[in-house]
Amino acid sequence: MTAEPITLNGKKLIILGERDGVPAPVIEQAIAGLGGEVAYAATQCFV
Amino acid sequence: MPTNRPVIKGAATALAHTPGMVRYGSKPFREAKARPEFLAELTRGLWGYDEACRYLPNQVFIGSQPPARLWEVEQPWFDKLAEADGVEPPFGHIMEERRFLALLACADPFKHVLLRERFWEEMGPVLEAAPLTAPLASRTPALLTDARMDAELESSDSLPLFTGGEGAPVGVVKTGHSEDEALSASVLLENLSCKVSGALAVHELLNHVDGLGLSDVDLVLSCSEEAVGDRYQRGGGNMAKAIAEFAGCDLGTGIDIKDFCAAPIPAMVIGASLVESGVFENVVVVGGGSLPKLGMKSLYHLEQGIPVLEDALSAVAVWIGRDDGHSPTVNLQAVGRHPVKAGAALDKQFRELVLEPLRRLEWGVDRLDRVVTELHNPDITVSAKAGDVAARNYKMMAAMLAVAKEIDRSDIAGFARAKGVCGYAPTQGHIASGFVYVPHALREMAAGGIRNCLLVARASLFLGQMTELTDGMSVLIERNGE
Amino acid sequence: MDLEDQGRIKELAEEYGKDGIVVLLGAPTTEASQVQFETVTTGDPSYAGPLAGVELGLPAYHVFEPTVKAAIDPDQYAENIEVLEMGLEADAIVDALAGMRAG
Numbered sequence: 001m002t003a004e005p006i007t008l009n010g011k012k013l014i015i016l017g018e019r020d021g022v023p024a025p026v027i028e029q030a031i032a033g034l035g036g037e038v039a040y041a042a043t044q045c046f047v
Numbered sequence: 048m049p050t051n052r053p054v055i056k057g058a059a060t061a062l063a064h065t066p067g068m069v070r071y072g073s074k075p076f077r078e079a080k081a082r083p084e085f086l087a088e089l090t091r092g093l094w095g096y097d098e099a100c101r102y103l104p105n106q107v108f109i110g111s112q113p114p115a116r117l118w119e120v121e122q123p124w125f126d127k128l129a130e131a132d133g134v135e136p137p138f139g140h141i142m143e144e145r146r147f148l149a150l151l152a153c154a155d156p157f158k159h160v161l162l163r164e165r166f167w168e169e170m171g172p173v174l175e176a177a178p179l180t181a182p183l184a185s186r187t188p189a190l191l192t193d194a195r196m197d198a199e200l201e202s203s204d205s206l207p208l209f210t211g212g213e214g215a216p217v218g219v220v221k222t223g224h225s226e227d228e229a230l231s232a233s234v235l236l237e238n239l240s241c242k243v244s245g246a247l248a249v250h251e252l253l254n255h256v257d258g259l260g261l262s263d264v265d266l267v268l269s270c271s272e273e274a275v276g277d278r279y280q281r282g283g284g285n286m287a288k289a290i291a292e293f294a295g296c297d298l299g300t301g302i303d304i305k306d307f308c309a310a311p312i313p314a315m316v317i318g319a320s321l322v323e324s325g326v327f328e329n330v331v332v333v334g335g336g337s338l339p340k341l342g343m344k345s346l347y348h349l350e351q352g353i354p355v356l357e358d359a360l361s362a363v364a365v366w367i368g369r370d371d372g373h374s375p376t377v378n379l380q381a382v383g384r385h386p387v388k389a390g391a392a393l394d395k396q397f398r399e400l401v402l403e404p405l406r407r408l409e410w411g412v413d414r415l416d417r418v419v420t421e422l423h424n425p426d427i428t429v430s431a432k433a434g435d436v437a438a439r440n441y442k443m444m445a446a447m448l449a450v451a452k453e454i455d456r457s458d459i460a461g462f463a464r465a466k467g468v469c470g471y472a473p474t475q476g477h478i479a480s481g482f483v484y485v486p487h488a489l490r491e492m493a494a495g496g497i498r499n500c501l502l503v504a505r506a507s508l509f510l511g512q513m514t515e516l517t518d519g520m521s522v523l524i525e526r527n528g529e
Numbered sequence: 530m531d532l533e534d535q536g537r538i539k540e541l542a543e544e545y546g547k548d549g550i551v552v553l554l555g556a557p558t559t560e561a562s563q564v565q566f567e568t569v570t571t572g573d574p575s576y577a578g579p580l581a582g583v584e585l586g587l588p589a590y591h592v593f594e595p596t597v598k599a600a601i602d603p604d605q606y607a608e609n610i611e612v613l614e615m616g617l618e619a620d621a622i623v624d625a626l627a628g629m630r631a632g
Contacts, residue, residue: 003595012545014538014552014587016530016565019507020439021617022555022592023391025515026609030592030601036551040537043391043515045507046433046561047423047474346575394612432560439557443616450612 009035017043053319054374055524056366057256058486060109060139061247062473063147063240063336063360064100066093067209071236072341072357089345090212092355096143099359101128104424104471107487108361110138114487117469123426125354138486139251141359144210145170146180148218150243151208151236152188154293159221159235160208161199164190166217179250182295183243191219206232227278234274237338240360241273241286245335246294248362252331259329259366266327267291267301268318270310271335272477275303290333299331308421308476309506310334311363312520315482318367319377319522330367334482336360337475344431344474356427361473365485375492375524381408383503383521391509391517393440394447400503400521401444402451408523412453415466416497417488418444419481421505422470436479437470438463480504481521492526499525530568535578538569542585552589553597559621562591566626591626593619 013036017024024041069075070086078085099105103124106112111134120127149170152160162170167190174184191199199219200207207216220239223230249267253259269287276283287301304314311334318330338360345355367377383400401418405411425435445462448454454462463469468487472479481502488500506518541550552569556562564574569587573580590597593614598606 003599005600006551006590006596008551008600010549011551012541012549014541014550014569015555016534016552017555018557018561019391019505019509019517020393020434020436020443021557021561022610022613023509023515023517024555026390026392026613027553027555027592030605030609031553031597033602034600039541039545039550040534042531042534042537043507043509044531044534044556045510046431047421047428047436047476047479346577390609392609392613394616432558432564434558434560439617443613446612446616450615 011036012039013037014039015041017041019043019045050370051323051325052370053322053367053377053379054370054527055377055485055489056368056371056374057252057259058138058363058365058489059248059251059255060483060486061142061244061251061362062105062108062139063142063244063247064096064358065144065147065341065360066358067144067212068240068338069093069342069345069355069358070212071206071233071338072343073339075342075345076233078346088349089342089355092345092349093212094354094358095211098128100131100141103127103129104426105141105359107471108483109136109141110486110490111136114468114471117471118464122429125356125426137490138255139248140179142247145217146174147243148208148210149174150180150183151239152218153184153186154239154243154246155188157223158189159223159232160218160239161189161191161196161221162218163196164192179247179254182250183246183293204232206236229277229281238273238275238286240338241271241335242289242293244360244362245269245271245286245290245333248333248335248364249290249294249296249331252364252366256366261295262298263329264291264296264299264331266318266321266330267296267299268314268330268332269301269303269335270314270332270477270482272337272475273335286335287333290335306518307506307508307510308480309504309519310477311480311482312502312504312522315365315367315377316379316382316520316522319379322367322369323379328369331364332367333362333364334477335362340475344427347431351430353430356424357474359473361475361478363478363482363485373527375489376527378523378525381523385517385519387516391515393443396505396517396519397444397447398451400519401501402448402453404501404521404523412448415499415501417468417500418466418503419468419484419488419500420444420503421479422468422472422483423474423479424472425470427474435470437467441467488524498529499523530565530573530578532578535568535573535580538585539579539583542587547586547588550587552587554589554591556591557617559618559625562622563625563629565589566629591622594623594626
């Protein structure tokens, strides 16, 4: 089953990345061009 | 023929069990400010010295147990304390808090750390009697009578020093300048903690290797996590020189190397390069302990009713010198670096830090016997919902190698056990980087267990908010003659 | 979740409302993903931060979830996220968040 793509167009985006997971800049790059505006992006380091 | 080819001639560790200082870790300090009753909860969760000595990860840290022992004992380890065997540890000792606090005052030339007279009367002879501490205790610190101590403790900007978090303070740290945050009592305590633990690691090194005397050390490189400075130059330095002076390396000088938690590997690479170039002959790379990281995950630990495991300052010292024909070599042809364009993602980091150096050497992964990255103790991180950092690193490294067709996908699951090491280091980032493993790597190479070891360190530069990037560096050490 | 992050998220939620915001997560573990999801939907489970007891109800997704993956250019995903997905407990994270959404 293919999932319905999420709509980011017109949305303010809050991006919570992690250094050992997906860092915020990587998420920002991946969703660039989908119409959302990054309102807040942070990368956590748990150690 | 002797050459300047850099080799690692020795490595040592020092662990200072400082439960009474956990309250001055960044997280506990902030929590206690918001909620004063937290201090009583914290104190109830602290271990005594005996428990710290019997804790398996600590025993691996000082070399009393091999890292492979960690694969054999099921996690968690905090409820499986071993019996202390009384055998002299191979890499360094676990220091009891009272000695460490007394040394803090001995290390303070500006007399901001004041000890209770009675406490020093008791501890001075103890420090004098031990070969490790006697050289560090030649200066009598500033002392206060009980009455004067009580008066000092009333000052709001000074910090009392406790043993085990209970009882009357045995000392106090005063602020270094009333208008300078860079010289506040808490910053001075952080920096002095780093200085003392770093100097202890240097002395453990001197006591554990042949051929290195105090006057042989001509350069100390500090890769510690502190920032020594004043209001006009925060982080100005130079911790390395302060450690060199306190340790008694009178003919040496010092420089700090900064790169967040990755700093030890750049420091080793720079030290090895300076030896190879002939500029310096004997370089000691030292990482002192990080006070702010004590009790970093203590809220999680207390919530789950487990001991506050981040209760020790950890330090490592590594001696890099000229080729002696038998010590493991630092292969400067195989330094992995992390270019700006590589980005922040973990798989891309490992591509640059693991795969790229191997390809430069035209090595397959099968030729690499050991790869070591962040060895944070999973007892501390799993209970804090952060997972097993070492295990995660190895899985990601293996996934990257499988995608690059260097290993088979079926080898991903077994990669950590085949090439890696289980985590055991205190969550003091720079120490937990591959640095902590250097003494074990030397021992395993001497015993013939491994031919080589790639040390990999990573840095979360984005925490300083000057760049969104991460950094990292790796370096290969090899058995001499490979 | 970091208290600073919680404060910023609260401000943004007050400014734009839950229909104007999407939260994207990149945590490496199931537990951390669950804590973040809970914090921006039903409130801070640790009761320590600005979102303690605050039900923002923000739509939140991990980037490994199918609906996010479907929106991202496949080449982009392959280049920047696929290996991370392979090296982390992606399936468990996806299942856990789907479970929390289902209540």
